[in-house]
Amino acid sequence: MRRYSIQTKIVLPFLLLFILVSIFVPLITIELFAWKYSEQFTRETQGWLNVIMQTGIIHEEIEKLKEAYSVEIMVFGKDYTLNASTLTTLSQTEHNRTYLVDKLHLNHIKQKLDSTGETPVTKDVTLGGKLYKVFYRMIPLGRLYCLLRPMDDIAEARRTLTLYMLGLAILVIALVALISHRIGKNLTDPIKDLVVFTEQVAEGDLDNLCEIKAQDEIGDLTIAFNQMTQELKQSRDKLIQAERLGTAGKMSASFAHEIRNPLSSMRMLSQMLLQKPELSVEQRQSIQYILDEIERIDTIVKGLMDFARPVTLNLEKQPLAPTLESVLTFMEANLTHHQIELILDFSPDLPDFQFDSDKLKQAFMNIVLNSMEAMPNGGTITISTFLQENKVCIMLVDTGIGISGEDIEHIFAPFFTRKNKGTGLGLANVKRVIEEHGGTVNIESTLGEGTTVLLLLPLRI
């Protein structure tokens, strides 16, 4: 079945109706006027004929009558011979008696006039190439008096009027077609956009939003669709992240077990070696270096094991500030060493709420560590806490190296790191802990200027 666009379905019926109306209404109007005018015309000519009959100037002065009334007159004898005529334009054939009798319906008219007496009888007849309305009267001696009133002008006027009306109708129809096309287009364009957009979404492209072109129901539909797409994107991202975390977790668990045992043996053997007095200073330094590296590997492995373990929260209602302060106190020496100035702005109005202090400490430490590592030549870390729409906000702003637009897409992915000695599990853990609390982590950054980390936790009292 042929598929019509919405635009066609809306515009076409109205346009067809309009075409019918704008053609038939003028035509009917013209017909009505013509009919009314014809009545008037007949009445007027009958009047003239009556006057002619009463004044007795029947055919003697027909030329004068022709002048006075702009009509033609023909008088036929009893045997239909043409007694008199003002018509000069008749052709040879038209002069023929039988032709005229037939053309002017004289037999029929005579019978009618005989039976109806004075009742006016008229006929439309073309003679000499012109159209006439013929008015008949019986006159003495069985003769027939015909008054021919030209109709050409009227017919011409009617034709011209019809043409004008049709021309005007076509013009108006074209205008209406143009306007309705535009209206239809305005109406259907946003729908078309939405259709294209839904196709894109169906193909899995959730990164774009549909442009809202109309401030009406279609606009509302577009807004709703955009919201749905965003939610779809968030769910998909969460799913991907969960999938990644799941895989990372499983991998980490098996790696950690494999690595930790030989690592302990290596540590023990190195420490025993270090006890030997016969070692030279260089050898001692090398073994110490091995021990340091073993410690580093162990830290990484521990991190992996932590990551592999599912987060189980130990929620307790408590104030937030002491948890954050304990992390900062623990890191104070390190921060001072890195020439980092701390600016704290903790809201005093923050109520106690439920959270897992140890897990939050871990997450917060990861963030502060990242900021510290991002400022190798010192800088400032500003930490503020405040309440916003029933959510506890912890905001950390640093003046570090910042994160590129490309990297920021991946910073929460497990094992993503730009550091030589990083595991890339720091932020993945932060996100896991905060989301387990029902909160969100948002990081904005400008390369070369600094980074802002915003932790939002639900105010569970």
Ligand SMILES: Nc1ncnc2c1ncn2[C@@H]1O[C@H](COP(=O)(O)OP(=O)(O)OP(=O)(O)O)[C@@H](O)[C@H]1O
């Ligand atoms: N405050 C920050 N300033 C600049 N870059 C940052 C900041 N925080 C995170 N990053 C970037 O995000 C990456 C991932 O951070 P994440 O904490 O997950 O891992 P990491 O710090 O590299 O490793 P680890 O936390 O195990 O030491 C970092 O390597 C760094 O490039």
Ligand SMILES: [Mg+2]
């Ligand atoms: Mg880190």
